[in-house]
Amino acid sequence: MEDEEVLVLAAVVGCGKDSWPMNYLGFPLGGNPNSIEFWNPVVEKVGKRLDGWKKAFLSKRGRLTLIQSVLSSIPIYFMSLFKLPKVVAGIWRK
Numbered sequence: 001m002e003d004e005e006v007l008v009l010a011a012v013v014g015c016g017k018d019s020w021p022m023n024y025l026g027f028p029l030g031g032n033p034n035s036i037e038f039w040n041p042v043v044e045k046v047g048k049r050l051d052g053w054k055k056a057f058l059s060k061r062g063r064l065t066l067i068q069s070v071l072s073s074i075p076i077y078f079m080s081l082f083k084l085p086k087v088v089a090g091i092w093r094k
Helices: 003-013 036-055 060-071 073-081 086-093
Strands: 022-024 027-029
Touching: 036 060, 036 073, 036 086
Parallel strands: none
Antiparallel strands: 022 027
16 A cells, blocks of 8 residues: 555544554554563663652652552553563563
């Protein structure tokens, strides 16, 4: 199908045209899930959340609750689709 045809059909349906790799729900699609670069957005999101909480005055129990409830939900989408490489799991253990 030609690019012009795709653009016309996208306009009729009311959507846009994109190419691979693209982001879906904030995560990249269309890459190699075995590479560290593929998992970088997930690692960065978890890191940003942790950095903000390190500055907060929370008890150990409060930090544990945040980690269990919020941080666990960030990589679940990715891990439901792809097997987590051991290298990435090692990054999170630090």
